[in-house]
Amino acid sequence: MSTSTPATAGTPAVVLSGITKRFPGVVANSDVHLTVRAGEVHALCGENGAGKSTLMKILYGMQQPDEGTIEVAGRQVRFRSPADAIKAGIGMVHQHFMLADNLTVQENVVLGAEALHGIGGKARRVIQDLAKATGLTVDPGVLVERLGVADRQRVEILKVLYRGAEVIILDEPTAVLVPQEVDELFTTLRGMQERGFTFLFISHKLDEVRAIADSVTVIRRGTTVGTADPKAVSSRQLAEMMVGSELPSPETRESTVTDRVVLNVQNLGLVAEEGTRPVLDCIDLVVRSGEVVGIAGVEGNGQTELVETIMGMRRASHGRVLLGDRDLTRLGTLARREAGIGYVPEDRHRQGLLLTQPLWANRILGYQTREPVSKGQWLDLAGAKKDTRRIVEEFDVRTPGIDVPAAALSGGNQQKLVVGRELSGDPVLLIASHPTRGVDVGAQALIWDEIKRARARGLAVLLISADLDELIGLSDTIKVMLRGRLVADADPSSVTPEDLGSAMTGAGATSAAVAELEGE
Amino acid sequence: MGILRGKLLPPALAILFSALLCGIALVVSGANPAEAFGAMVSQVGEGTTAVDIVNSTGTYYIAALAVAIGFQMNLFNIGVEGQYRVAAVVAAVVGGSIALPPGLHALAVIVVAALVGALWAAVPAVLKVTRGVNEVISTIMMNGLALGLAAYLIRDDVFGELRGNNIRTPEIPESGWVPGIPLGSSGTVFGLVFLAALLGIGYWVMMNRTRFGFELKASGESSTAAAAGGVSAKKMVLIAMLLSGGIAGLVSMPEILGRDHTYNLNFPAGIGFSGIAIALLGRNHPGGIAFGALLWAFLDKSGLALDNVGVPREIVTIMQGAIVLSVVVAYEVVRRFELAAEQRRVGKQLGTVAA
Numbered sequence: 001m002s003t004s005t006p007a008t009a010g011t012p013a014v015v016l017s018g019i020t021k022r023f024p025g026v027v028a029n030s031d032v033h034l035t036v037r038a039g040e041v042h043a044l045c046g047e048n049g050a051g052k053s054t055l056m057k058i059l060y061g062m063q064q065p066d067e068g069t070i071e072v073a074g075r076q077v078r079f080r081s082p083a084d085a086i087k088a089g090i091g092m093v094h095q096h097f098m099l100a101d102n103l104t105v106q107e108n109v110v111l112g113a114e115a116l117h118g119i120g121g122k123a124r125r126v127i128q129d130l131a132k133a134t135g136l137t138v139d140p141g142v143l144v145e146r147l148g149v150a151d152r153q154r155v156e157i158l159k160v161l162y163r164g165a166e167v168i169i170l171d172e173p174t175a176v177l178v179p180q181e182v183d184e185l186f187t188t189l190r191g192m193q194e195r196g197f198t199f200l201f202i203s204h205k206l207d208e209v210r211a212i213a214d215s216v217t218v219i220r221r222g223t224t225v226g227t228a229d230p231k232a233v234s235s236r237q238l239a240e241m242m243v244g245s246e247l248p249s250p251e252t253r254e255s256t257v258t259d260r261v262v263l264n265v266q267n268l269g270l271v272a273e274e275g276t277r278p279v280l281d282c283i284d285l286v287v288r289s290g291e292v293v294g295i296a297g298v299e300g301n302g303q304t305e306l307v308e309t310i311m312g313m314r315r316a317s318h319g320r321v322l323l324g325d326r327d328l329t330r331l332g333t334l335a336r337r338e339a340g341i342g343y344v345p346e347d348r349h350r351q352g353l354l355l356t357q358p359l360w361a362n363r364i365l366g367y368q369t370r371e372p373v374s375k376g377q378w379l380d381l382a383g384a385k386k387d388t389r390r391i392v393e394e395f396d397v398r399t400p401g402i403d404v405p406a407a408a409l410s411g412g413n414q415q416k417l418v419v420g421r422e423l424s425g426d427p428v429l430l431i432a433s434h435p436t437r438g439v440d441v442g443a444q445a446l447i448w449d450e451i452k453r454a455r456a457r458g459l460a461v462l463l464i465s466a467d468l469d470e471l472i473g474l475s476d477t478i479k480v481m482l483r484g485r486l487v488a489d490a491d492p493s494s495v496t497p498e499d500l501g502s503a504m505t506g507a508g509a510t511s512a513a514v515a516e517l518e519g520e
Numbered sequence: 521m522g523i524l525r526g527k528l529l530p531p532a533l534a535i536l537f538s539a540l541l542c543g544i545a546l547v548v549s550g551a552n553p554a555e556a557f558g559a560m561v562s563q564v565g566e567g568t569t570a571v572d573i574v575n576s577t578g579t580y581y582i583a584a585l586a587v588a589i590g591f592q593m594n595l596f597n598i599g600v601e602g603q604y605r606v607a608a609v610v611a612a613v614v615g616g617s618i619a620l621p622p623g624l625h626a627l628a629v630i631v632v633a634a635l636v637g638a639l640w641a642a643v644p645a646v647l648k649v650t651r652g653v654n655e656v657i658s659t660i661m662m663n664g665l666a667l668g669l670a671a672y673l674i675r676d677d678v679f680g681e682l683r684g685n686n687i688r689t690p691e692i693p694e695s696g697w698v699p700g701i702p703l704g705s706s707g708t709v710f711g712l713v714f715l716a717a718l719l720g721i722g723y724w725v726m727m728n729r730t731r732f733g734f735e736l737k738a739s740g741e742s743s744t745a746a747a748a749g750g751v752s753a754k755k756m757v758l759i760a761m762l763l764s765g766g767i768a769g770l771v772s773m774p775e776i777l778g779r780d781h782t783y784n785l786n787f788p789a790g791i792g793f794s795g796i797a798i799a800l801l802g803r804n805h806p807g808g809i810a811f812g813a814l815l816w817a818f819l820d821k822s823g824l825a826l827d828n829v830g831v832p833r834e835i836v837t838i839m840q841g842a843i844v845l846s847v848v849v850a851y852e853v854v855r856r857f858e859l860a861a862e863q864r865r866v867g868k869q870l871g872t873v874a875a
Contacts, residue, residue, distance in 0.1 A: 311748070379734055
């Protein structure tokens, strides 16, 4: 392990200069400059797909730059693999945790680094010592599966500390946390900062960046736009640096809610395994024509299962699903789609698209029994192509043609295609799971607009999103989901993301805008 | 043209590479590769070789189509071998014991063969759908059972009869024969070679123009996306497997109805396994499979000439193996290259590629 560099030293901890990385078809990095002073929290801001992750993978040795140099603590380095980066004192905490649930905290930390302090008592003492810095209070002998999200993140940080990291890259660390946990994380980071650690904090949430960072570098379309002092600029200025233009907003103005019930879910239950806690527990839910009902919840609390049960991809253990007057409970997915449900799945690559198939074949998916893409048992290729061209035009899908495979499009354009398809064929209900996750601002604005327009035409929308601003902005009603139950209602006109966050973790209502539902 | 390059380059490369490999093997073993390949090519003009190649192509083609239908949705039907064997025995027995007018008789035999093939494939299909049993394992086991069952059914105390030192099923009466196209001393082209061509056209239409073909392809490409699009994976597995088995049941029909009129001990083995290799080579495309089947038949039949120039004809088997291996590698390499090129092209047209 190298000696710790004091925060006041003149040598920057990391200097990236002129980094360029080319990838086919996607914005990578071009001529990126980044200087991180020792002992600071340096935020790297940019839209999804701006090139943040690529840059961090280069710094962490997962990818090699085509041009440019990396300096760590004043010495020029070349990382061939993450092992080289770790040796130079750089650690990375990935957005998606890389932990083995069935191992203990200690085993997870030591895994792959057995040579450092062995696997026994000595390792345990080192871990306990480092754990204090991360605010992790649990015993190293506890199984990781018993930890919550925030503690898992601490274990990830512990892992990189154990390997001797001085500079720690945090890739969107707050994406999985609710607001209260974010505050705790920031307290931890400040404590560690005092001990001399340097952080590279990747985020596109500007309030958080302003709350924690000492300096912020904005990256747009693969290149660094500039570095600023977060105390001296407003969130709006930062955002415009990121986007390079005016910002979209999810706000909907006047209410279009009618009293005609479109989706009526009654006492819906789902038990994944006999004898375990139900994944869905007595869900009652009504969505009316012209209404957007948002479901808030920490991921993994049953939202995915709720959607898939309504879509008929999972068989409900009990309860009923009605669309208008029609009972869908016993129908399969295709019949439910034919009854008028449009479905934007949460993972467009796995569930929304056939990636190697051309765009027009993707137009058929889910609509293979209906005009204009099929006639009886036969496909109508001309009809499918014509309607795909319409979607490409109306939804501004940026593509050279409709014969390119879906994989060739960027995430935002893929999603516009999916949304366009699901709004075709006059649906009465749209189920949208994370409709703007991982898409660029332009696509996000367009998708929001389209949902709003469809809502004004009388479409009922069930919206599931982890983006609380999106949820509050688009919804007419918000329901909070926790451990498979709808536990609270929130009024989107007055609720704040913090209130929602409390309700999502089960901390109880902290505001008049969230009304807890009493036992059903 | 990019599409042409993506589709034709890999097999061409693979065949060249394996020819090179066999050439080296020949040189190492002290033979002259040019002489050996020359002998193979000139063999095509000898005797009935050309017609044999055409007939064999038809048989291979049907087997490869059966495999390809499974491949379309990531089902590995290794059981084509067993399916066509059981279908052949049962169809031959039925054909030999019924009396129907000409035409109808042959049709009945064909239908029985397809049904038996589908039935034999239904076992692994049902096991997979209801119990999640991997079809690779169950079809391999069904192959073992098929061998035993076929051997049992043609015993002379069951359905078979002893002729000299060969056991065979009773001969199908002439009303059940399918006439071929006689070409004099060059041999006779089986009438049912055209059945193979018909199946190929039907397969293309099904995959590209029907709802069922689309659902099959979608399930194969992404079972999760297909499920979200309302395609029932279980139903597709069941239908695809039955269809695959049904076509597999037809593999023996050109020979039984066109020449042998009976199932006997000398019945060719291994066609189902060749079908797997040919489907891979042809990339599940009806045209590609036709080419693969032709190549396979050519190697098989003209390989006989190698003995005349003092080269062991097993070199042909090496070549077939090398083709399959290198074609799999070549397709993967070209596929990645093509995808990257496509993304680059789209990126360039939209002006989002970083300089």
